[in-house]
Amino acid sequence: MRWLLQKDLRILRRSPLLLALLALYPIVIAVLIGFALSRGPDEPEVAFLNQVPESANVISLGEEEVDASRYAETLFEAVDPVRVSSREEAIEKVRDGDVLGALVIPPDITQKLEQGLEPATVEVFYNAEDPAKQAFVESTIESQVADANAALTERFSEVAVEYIDLLVKGGELPFLGQTLDVLGLERSEQILARARSDLPAGSPARDDLEEVIDFSRLARENLDLSDEVLGSVGRPIQVDTTVIEGGTTPLSAFAVAIAVSVSLMFVTLLLAAGMLALEREENVFRRLVRGLVSRTGLLVEKAGLAAACAFVLAMAMLAGLALFVDLDWGRFPLWAAGIASSAVAFGAMGVAIGALAREVRAASLLAFMLSLPIAFLALVPSGAVSSALFEVIKVVSALFPFKPTLDAMDAALNDAGDIALPLLHLAALALAFGALGRFGLRRFA
Amino acid sequence: MEPSTAAPAARQTATAPVLEAHELRKRYGDREALAGVSLAAARGERVAVIGPNGAGKTTLLSILAGIQAPDSGHVSRVPREVGWVPQQVALYGKLTVAENLRLFARLERCADVERAVERMLAQTGLEGRAGDQVATLSGGNRQRLNVAIGLLAEPPVLLLDEPSAALDPRQRDRLWEFVLAAGEAGTTVIYSTHNVAEAERYAHQVVVLADGERLFAGSPRELEGVVEASDQDFEAAFVSFLRQRGH
Numbered sequence: 001m002r003w004l005l006q007k008d009l010r011i012l013r014r015s016p017l018l019l020a021l022l023a024l025y026p027i028v029i030a031v032l033i034g035f036a037l038s039r040g041p042d043e044p045e046v047a048f049l050n051q052v053p054e055s056a057n058v059i060s061l062g063e064e065e066v067d068a069s070r071y072a073e074t075l076f077e078a079v080d081p082v083r084v085s086s087r088e089e090a091i092e093k094v095r096d097g098d099v100l101g102a103l104v105i106p107p108d109i110t111q112k113l114e115q116g117l118e119p120a121t122v123e124v125f126y127n128a129e130d131p132a133k134q135a136f137v138e139s140t141i142e143s144q145v146a147d148a149n150a151a152l153t154e155r156f157s158e159v160a161v162e163y164i165d166l167l168v169k170g171g172e173l174p175f176l177g178q179t180l181d182v183l184g185l186e187r188s189e190q191i192l193a194r195a196r197s198d199l200p201a202g203s204p205a206r207d208d209l210e211e212v213i214d215f216s217r218l219a220r221e222n223l224d225l226s227d228e229v230l231g232s233v234g235r236p237i238q239v240d241t242t243v244i245e246g247g248t249t250p251l252s253a254f255a256v257a258i259a260v261s262v263s264l265m266f267v268t269l270l271l272a273a274g275m276l277a278l279e280r281e282e283n284v285f286r287r288l289v290r291g292l293v294s295r296t297g298l299l300v301e302k303a304g305l306a307a308a309c310a311f312v313l314a315m316a317m318l319a320g321l322a323l324f325v326d327l328d329w330g331r332f333p334l335w336a337a338g339i340a341s342s343a344v345a346f347g348a349m350g351v352a353i354g355a356l357a358r359e360v361r362a363a364s365l366l367a368f369m370l371s372l373p374i375a376f377l378a379l380v381p382s383g384a385v386s387s388a389l390f391e392v393i394k395v396v397s398a399l400f401p402f403k404p405t406l407d408a409m410d411a412a413l414n415d416a417g418d419i420a421l422p423l424l425h426l427a428a429l430a431l432a433f434g435a436l437g438r439f440g441l442r443r444f445a
Numbered sequence: 446m447e448p449s450t451a452a453p454a455a456r457q458t459a460t461a462p463v464l465e466a467h468e469l470r471k472r473y474g475d476r477e478a479l480a481g482v483s484l485a486a487a488r489g490e491r492v493a494v495i496g497p498n499g500a501g502k503t504t505l506l507s508i509l510a511g512i513q514a515p516d517s518g519h520v521s522r523v524p525r526e527v528g529w530v531p532q533q534v535a536l537y538g539k540l541t542v543a544e545n546l547r548l549f550a551r552l553e554r555c556a557d558v559e560r561a562v563e564r565m566l567a568q569t570g571l572e573g574r575a576g577d578q579v580a581t582l583s584g585g586n587r588q589r590l591n592v593a594i595g596l597l598a599e600p601p602v603l604l605l606d607e608p609s610a611a612l613d614p615r616q617r618d619r620l621w622e623f624v625l626a627a628g629e630a631g632t633t634v635i636y637s638t639h640n641v642a643e644a645e646r647y648a649h650q651v652v653v654l655a656d657g658e659r660l661f662a663g664s665p666r667e668l669e670g671v672v673e674a675s676d677q678d679f680e681a682a683f684v685s686f687l688r689q690r691g692h
Contacts, residue, residue: 003551007540007548011539011540014578084500140485283536284535284537286512287531287535287594290524290525290529292549293552411643
């Protein structure tokens with residue numbers, strides 16, 4: 001087997017295209033994924049026209065003055081604003097494709113906010129020729145407008161709570177340059193109680209005062225709760241997140257696990273399947289199995305070679321990705337265990353494909369065609385499809401090494417669950433595909 | 446060495462057989478590929494297996510080589526004691542001539558690998574091409590190398606499945622020159638061929654197969670004698686023989 005390994009390595013070395021692919025693949029993938037993960041998405045360019053005069057930016061709410069322009073800043077947190085001078089210019093830029101969308105704030109928006117008689121409206125323009133682009137712009141702008149709405153509502157609620165507090169406790173209210181003393185419900189209740197105690201017993205006015213005092217107390221007690229009610233209005237839904245199942249892997253770390261799993265799968269399957277089929281295409285298989293090498297030995301050699309190449313490639317890829325993403329090198333032994341087990345399982349699947357396809361081109365095509373749906377199925381989240389279909393997908397995914405590879409790599413890289421189970425799963429699949437490959441060799445010659 | 450143009454002398458029947466096959470049977474589904482074929486070859490003897498398409502020639506050689514197991518019957522030697530040269534060149538195109546020889550010499554567990562490689566390079570006349578990748582060789586050179594690999598372990602018996610198919614006459618001559626040299630050194634050569642002239646020219650013994658049955662085993666002259674066709678050439682005699690036997 002040693003001589004066969006040496007021979008295959010020599011053949012690999014003399015296949016410059018394949019060698020370049022093997023060497024460049026981890027570098028290119030690592031750099032691409034690294035940039036994608038570390039840079040984050042670019043902010044979309046959106047034309048912005050604010051028609052509100054600077055003097056009208058401040059809204060008066062009683063004695064309070066709210067600077068609305070401060071809340072407009074919320075709109076720009078997720079977009080790159082391109083300032084324009086007119087509504088027509090904004091629309092033109094959208095039409096020409098210079099910007100993804102346009103946001104126009106009309107001049108009367110602060111007036112409407114101040115009066116509160118009708119809702120204030122902003123205008124959004126976008127190009128709908130590309131549904132994906134349309135959905136992206138729509139969701140981005142709508143979510144930013146919702147954030148601005150929430151911030152304004154919260155501020156309005158705070159002002160309202162201050163007024164209600166004045167009604168309950170009393171105090172001073174500045175109005176038109178004068179200061180008014182507001183009695184407040186608490187003090188009203190105290191005055192009425194004193195007046196009632198001054199009345200003779202059995203006076204009919206005593207009962208009337210009793211009713212007014214009860215109303216005053218009831219109003220005070222209920223208005224005391226209003227700040228909590230208005231607080232809820234300002235932010236009616238709050239999010240309290242609890243993870244029920246699965247790990248808490250950050251998206252970037254999970255993307256690394258996916259990238260490594262996909263690369264392992266492609267490289268190992270294609271190499272193992274192709275190199276086994278090559279033995280038949282070169283007509284050497286029958287010569288070899290005439291007592292020179294056992295059929296099982298040949299399968300082990302091909303799967304082992306492909307797994308070893310994929311192991312080196314995956315390690316190089318992780319080293320490259322570590323430049324962009326924070327990876328815990330203390331877990332290196334687990335990385336190695338996960339990658340090695342996955343590579344062996346994919347190697348076994350590769351030789352099974354090679355043994356069944358028998359020709360290099362057919363084997364490569366079959367390996368490629370199987371890889372895509374296997375990876376796709378393993379990444380379908382629960383809830384995205386019906387529960388019955390999801391169960392089918394789970395079973396199908398469990399028959400191939402991609403899903404346990406992903407689980408093993410996620411566990412090894414991100415401490416997301418126990419790695420032992422996926423490793424056992426991979427070992428079982430390696431044996432099963434090895435047996436299938438051995439069966440396929442019966443009609444290989 | 447020039448290949449002999451005269452018909453070889455009949456084999457020495459007194460010599461003990463180096464390879465024997467008894468009552469070999471093989472079926473592929475309903476079709477009987479071999480129906481109780483027996484064969485014996487002495488040391489240094491050259492045996493040509495001839496017959497029409499589908500006669501069972503390749504099946505017989507595959508069983509003798511140990512690539513296929515017979516349904517019944519027996520072969521006196523285990524596969525490792527028999528050199529085998531498949532019809533299609535079985536070499537690694539990306540490896541050089543010397544690397545192919547070295548690899549198979551190691552797999553054959555030759556005692557002195559480098560000596561075996563040098564010996565085969567000399568016998569094939571490919572010393573000058575030792576460092577060339579096999580993919581760059583001509584068909585004739587590739588086939589000589591293909592045969593050389595079958596001879597690396599110096600087996601007592603060499604099996605060749607249609608060795609000269611797809612070679613031009615000059616390449617065929619050079620190939621036979623090489624094969625005959627191996628025979629001269631005592632190797633028993635059993636080959637299948639469609640080229641009846643090659644059977645007449647190089648074989649001590651001719652085995653005629655048709656529809657899986659062995660119809661004849663003897664020297665080319667004996668085959669001509671069977672059809673009583675002294676005025677016919679060997680090919681015509683062979684065709685007459687098949688007709689007489691209903692094929």
